[in-house]
Amino acid sequence: MDENMLQHYKKKLLKERKRVQNTLNLMNRNSYNSSLKESVEELSSYDNHPADLGFETFEMEKSFALKNNQKFILRAIDDALMKIDKNVYGICDICKKAIDPKRLEALPYASLCIQCQRREKPDIKDLDDDRPVEEEVLIFPFGRSFMDEEDQTMFDGEDAWQSVARYGTAESPQDISRNRVRSYGDMYGDGDQHSGQVEEVEGITQGEYKEQLPKDHGVTTGDGKDKKIKDDHMEK
Template identity: 30%
Template structure:
């Protein structure tokens, strides 16, 4: 069970995190006015950069709003006297876990389950691996070392012209 001093320490940390996150959100909400009346004479790359920056900032704002929500819930748990107790199983959350993630309301087991349910499991493998041929190693060669990836792809055709042939003659003629 957490002592009053520990709870007060966590509350102070959470309040600081809340203030910092709110300040970051406010500072991020900038107007992206480019000063241009028309995009007619702008290079498409400039517009792409601008779009990328807006999307990046929006994603960061979304993450910070999620963090702010978690901090508010943790502060509410402190007020309710349930801070430091897993909201799923009712067991005490490890002190080391609270020290690292003071806004957590879940023990490590239930946090893992929630991450798996939401598809955010840090231990999961990338979805691309589901369609990769397991016989191909990271070097692009088969396990026996005979065929590289380019050779496999070139079986479907390539951009060689007759002048690219060894003797300069197109064998299809």
């Protein structure tokens, strides 16, 4: 590439670099630069519905993505300017062939020719099918499960959800289409079930059992301490 063309592309790169730098400065002044809690000026978000911060979270993610894209372009421009100084500008990094001038005119910081760029760009269909290989061998209890059959006694996905849903969900009594919701403890699915029990008889506690014992099974002394009276057959 002759000197005139190099100077032409150098001017385009410097102009583009100035534009990108101005965009970054503007984003730093106006976009989210602190934590989400500080940006929305909330003292605490624990008592808020997750959807209340959905818009702010999306805008923060979008701002970070746009800012990273501008930083990537800025690095590509700096690399192109360095190649001009080394007199290797306009050469594809992979095939080492000259990049089409029309491509450089449209994208002066391009480092690959159009053919290599197409080969490097992943196909969206491949991305959809690119699943972790572990998913092919995952079985219960590690696989995805949400069993609700009466004979399903293992701790599966449904039990995992119930174990955490009891501490609170985003639903309110009006969201549950059943009349047996008496408290917020019943707000999740099958909230009336007792965790860790297969049959109702397993829910009988020792306290309920003691209430069925004879009254003379134990006495209470004056000091407030319960003492158990041994049965005659135990003394013998």
